[in-house]
Amino acid sequence: MTKDNKGGTAGGLSRRGLVKVLGTTGIASALAGCGGRRAASDNGGGGGGGGGSTDTALTFAQWAVPQDSQYNPWNSKNFAEPRRMLWDRFMRYNIAEQKFYPYAISDWTFDNDSATLTVRDSLSWHDGTPVSATDVVNQLKLDMYTGGSLRQYVDGVAAAVTKQDEKTVEITLNQRLNEQILLSYLQPKRLVAKDSVYGEYVKRADDAGGEEARSKVISELQTTAITDPVGNGPFKFEDADTQRTLLTKYEDHPDAGNINFPNMEYLYMPTNQKRWNALINDRTDGSATLFMPANKLKQLPDHTHVGLIPRHWGLGLVFNFRNEHLAKPEVRKALAYVIDRKAVAKNSGAGTDSKLPVEYPSGLTGQFSGAIEDRWLKGVADTFEKYQPDPAKATELLESAGYAKEDGTWKDGSGAALQLDISAPAGFTDWVAGAKTVTSQLSSFGIKSQLNAQDTSTYWGKVYTNHEFTIGLQGWADYDNSYPYFHFDFLFSSTDSNDYWKVPERFEVPPLSDPSGEPRSVTPGELVTTLTESSGEAALKQIQELAWITNQTLPVLPLQEKLAQTFLTSDDWNVPPADSEKIQLYWPTEWLPRTGDWTAKQG
Template sequence: MSKTHTGRGQRELRKTRRRFLQSIGVAGTVGVAGCAGSNKEAAVDDAGASTASDDDTTGGDSTTQTTESVEMTDRTFATATTNVPKDMQFNPYGQKYPDRAALALFENLLYVNEATSTFMPGVLSEWEIGDELVTLSVRDGYHWHSGEAVTADDVAFKLKLDIHDGATLSNIVDPEDVSVVDDSTLELGLKRPVAEEVFLYSLKPIALDTPPAEFQEFLDAYEADGEAPGLTEKTLDEPNGTGPFKFVHARNQELLSERFADHPDADNVNFAGMRWDYLQSNQKQWTALRSGNVDGIDNVFTPDNIAQSYGDDIQEIPMPANWGLGIMFNHEHEHYSQQKVKQAIQYVIDREKLARTAGSKMHVPVEVPCGLPGNFDDSYKDWLGDSLSEFNKYEPSTEKAAALLEEAGFSKQDGTWVDADGKTLEFPFKIPSGWNDWTAGGQSVVQDLNEFGIEASLNPSQSYWGDIYGNQEYVVAGLGWPDGKLYPYFSLNKLLNGFRSRGILKFPRSVEVPPLGEPNGETQTVELEPELEELAGLTGEAAKKKTQELAWIVNQHLPMAPLMEKIDQSWLTTDDWNTVTEEDVSAIVDWPQYYLPREGKLTAKPE
């Protein structure tokens, strides 16, 4: 049975934190000219109480925080949101749901430390995962903000609704197999055995944010007809939450919440509330942090020159994103449905130059395009093992790229690559507008391709998300290639079998693959869905071997072209706030501003 704690020693966790920081070359803090410490607030677009580390201290001006009770203050923690607060809606299945503020207003079922892949309790205190049945225990002491106690019925309700709605959990649990044992226990029947990491990561995005009184009609509709018309259109201006902060109001420029005294971790929170100021651009958030108008920001890309303008009271917390820029190919396109064309693109792009251009402090190039995250600390190599040397690294080579295009029937005319019918090989690279690092990186990609003779353009788009997920109007586009989780199943499933692969990339459901390490060997047909289903249930050496086989498929077929990985940058000020030191791994949970108060590791200093 998985318990509240994982048994990892604090020294081991500090080593993990140091290894992560060393891998990105960040000291953990950068300096500024001093003020911060206002009571203004603001956010941006997946446990049990952790004990303090051996070198934690309290008192005076120390910024280190323990879980001991602290004096209550009237401070409000200010952070930022890029969403207009008065337009926010608190229906998690609809539009304009404030996913970052929701981390304070609602309680997740569990939390994940992404530096150590450690699962920690939220609403769930314990879990026992068998081959056929999962038993979940609900932590005592949670209440809806309307006053009712949270029970296993509430958790079962949420899980059934999410499964019907197609959440990741629906791949391994049917809604009729969710049952309540008693007020604090529920059981889930599994469709097939799954690895513990696969099951728990499937719970990671789920928060207790659907009070049955508001959503019962939709679960009833699902159970009666298999559909719930109106679920995505339902509006909720005021949430009935379960988190440590309760909604007060949402106005044009701010969302305000107050400390909720009936939360089980309320004794660890010694400040009056949180506020999110509407700051819709990176530049406005940088200015607010520098001027002390906010006390922290959950995640904002910050170039070195901006970070160096900050003072000693602004602390950076690098967060492993397990995510980064890749190229989505539309596999219904006449050119980008061809394996050799995709491979040629991967050869042309200088990934090291790309990472430097995007911001070398927070980006690293993908070393081996195989669908596995972990390029910051080389953890992907642990999964590939001795097979690593067999994979194609796609080191920049215009000669190899040219040979591949020629094999695919392309030729160069007046310096531009054209197909056998004379059609120009174009690369209209669509990216989300306003993403500074991707804009800079995209320019590097386009430059490489144009110099090679592919007609490339960079197209930042305000309608990006609608174009990609709605109209699917794209030829090539930039989007994250990994799934945001270090465990390899999730990124491999995303690339080869999941919704992205099927619905957006239009990647085929079966592929011809040569033996691992023999790219010119005789191919065999591989059906992708059963392969990913098998991987989900494997552990140990069997999981490692299957991971290598599927990573080889990504390496050869490139459903997306993995280019780089990034580190997210989270920020806290320390003039009015006590928080963790850079040695404390407990900050590496999405996101520190919302998780650390639960642990008593982000507290207000006496006024």
């Protein structure tokens, strides 16, 4: 993303919208049949360890046809799941602890407007060449050239990222940046950009005479398919056919000693239903994340454990601020008092524990861990409005805004019925279930409301981006990020909020220190920008201020917070308990084998 796009992607579709379109409509056709769970043991496949183990291949699923998959991360077409074990991420992040741990980057230091990164010793590519600082420079530069979030914090990519020695990289920023924000940008990156493969693109982009010339280089990169990848992770690419990708253990990886099985395999399973059945029938050993409804969960073997991992994200109602009714804060607040978020979470969770009702509509995530009251709103939580269902308060708010209830229907000053319909992506069945609950509750209160569920691609590509909705559905936070800056940036400074919802730049809000005092004019977007440079107590106060503004203005109405289901099997494998903090990672299937917490049982 570029700064100008404020979180959007080329073509105007937001990053969150694009993820949803690709995730729902970019999936291949039905599975024709695939090898069994222990198929790799019949194929040799190399690798040490695993002697006497009851299972010699850790087996997962992949969306794309294996032999059609490719491994260039800057080409989104058919970028396949085996990437999780082929390359190492920069760092590891434990969600429960909210703490970063070294990985491919073994050390880092910060000095106001610069950062120094050190490459892990003994980390090598699968062809035996050492991973170097040049490879890290390549990774950072290509991410920035292709619109990565760090681009907005450097003045020029070519000069901003430099190799200091064979193992050290320096990033020069154009401002002081909160360490938590910078680490959040760096941590998820996989170190893919081997110099012999990607170095030419970096050099050409650095040397390009202008944006047009550079765009041609990047376009070429983004259309290049790599089918024979050279990784640096604990498993290396062996082969792929129509049904399976086979990886074999890379004995020279620094963490190879933690792994006692020789193979990993990814079976072609392009639908949720096939993945459900594979877990039920013991054809796969787990799944990073997969939503499974209650009726399917009941069919799982006892040795399949279901863990819950917070996504720091969930279903929200977004308002079209061009609508004369929704532009009024009294109406948005009235809706919050009408809607029973517990019922929405229950119905959208399909009988599972994967959806929690939002307790504090404030832009803050972490309801499941107590982080909101205990950390972000410590000392001020009681000041915030929870908007528990209260028809009397909703009535008072609507009447104060000039509406009246006649014959059971709310009407505006002209006598027209208050009609607030909800548009939804039909393919998001859990969201649709939640939206049905909302329309029912609004209608019962006397606000006319119906659900308009459109084809998923039509919703994201047209209805949502062209603000052709009254109330729409969208995630209300920046998923997989726990630090509040990212959520407030989305709510007040993103393409979604600015271009699709038309959220105003300024609001009138009473001060947090005196909630009954005279409202004052605030500009949340400016406060978000200030937060990027703040740390410690100053940052906490700014977070509380932004949470208060969100709570009082409701640019979106957060309904539920999602917990992702993750699956681990223990019949042939040693795995942590489902409630262990060890699985609070994105994702256990790629981290636990590396740390020695997912090993084969010995026969």
